[in-house]
Amino acid sequence: MYIEFNSLRTGIDFESVGVYDEGDVAVVHGDAGETIARVADVVSGIVEEGRVPILLGGEHTITLGALRALRKRRPCVLWVDAHMDLREEYLGLRLGHASVLRRALEEGSAKSAFILGARGFSRDEEEWARVSGVNVVTSREVENSSIARLSLMIKKWLVGAGCGGLYVSIDMDVFDPCYAPGVGNPEPEGLVPGVVFDVLAEVVSDDLLGFDVVEVSPPFDPSGITSVLAAKTVVEIGGMWWRARWRGRPSYRVS
Numbered sequence: 001m002y003i004e005f006n007s008l009r010t011g012i013d014f015e016s017v018g019v020y021d022e023g024d025v026a027v028v029h030g031d032a033g034e035t036i037a038r039v040a041d042v043v044s045g046i047v048e049e050g051r052v053p054i055l056l057g058g059e060h061t062i063t064l065g066a067l068r069a070l071r072k073r074r075p076c077v078l079w080v081d082a083h084m085d086l087r088e089e090y091l092g093l094r095l096g097h098a099s100v101l102r103r104a105l106e107e108g109s110a111k112s113a114f115i116l117g118a119r120g121f122s123r124d125e126e127e128w129a130r131v132s133g134v135n136v137v138t139s140r141e142v143e144n145s146s147i148a149r150l151s152l153m154i155k156k157w158l159v160g161a162g163c164g165g166l167y168v169s170i171d172m173d174v175f176d177p178c179y180a181p182g183v184g185n186p187e188p189e190g191l192v193p194g195v196v197f198d199v200l201a202e203v204v205s206d207d208l209l210g211f212d213v214v215e216v217s218p219p220f221d222p223s224g225i226t227s228v229l230a231a232k233t234v235v236e237i238g239g240m241w242w243r244a245r246w247r248g249r250p251s252y253r254v255s
């Protein structure tokens with residue numbers, strides 16, 4: 001399969017963007033802590049060289065490794081996900097895809113969070129988000145809102161939270177299962193890809209600290225369209241950053 005690298009939205013041909021493949025991080029099955037430490041290690045090296053990390057997964061828990069590596073930069077994290085991932089624990093695990101954002105906020109690896117596209121969460125998560133000041137916009141609210149209004153909400157959050165930059169985490173289950181069936185936990189009533197990209201195009205600036213695209217599970221999707229959409233997501237967000245960084249687009253400063 002092949003997708004075009006030329007993005008109409010950003011005007012960037014991703015083929016002209018300098019991308020280096022760092023290779024795979026060896027995960028340790030059954031040991032999320034060690035896996036996260038390894039991810040943090042690799043991402044730290046990338047950040048120290050002044051590069052912008054792009055992570056692809058797999059388990060959403062890897063995001064914690066990236067956020068730990070970026071901790072000193074005080075990242076605001078835009079969590080684009082059908083779920084909140086704010087559980088205290090899930091199936092006896094304190095560290096996993098259902099609790100990863102809560103761990104990041106509790107330990108201070110993420111300074112503040114804005115969840116976009118949520119629609120599958122428990123009452124406890126909703127309550128924890130409320131008392132912890134996590135911004136939440138559900139998929140239904142996205143559908144009933146405009147690109148301008150949504151991006152303004154996110155920009156206001158970025159200014160108010162006093163972060164050193166933006167980290168974007170895209171859980172592929174945020175998209176409607178008709179676009180991305182190959183995910184671990186498909187959730188109906190999801191978002192349309194173009195809407196997600198249009199909002200991101202308004203808020204991604206050269207303050208982007210990094211991003212990830214996770215929860216792609218190819219065995220659940222023989223058609224392969226989930227992987228194609230994930231690749232497209234990288235091309236779009238990467239192009240947004242590149243445009244802001246090199247084309248002098250009036251960037252939206254958060255620091």
Ligand SMILES: [Mn+2]
Nearest residue numbers: 060081085171
């Ligand atoms: Mn998730």
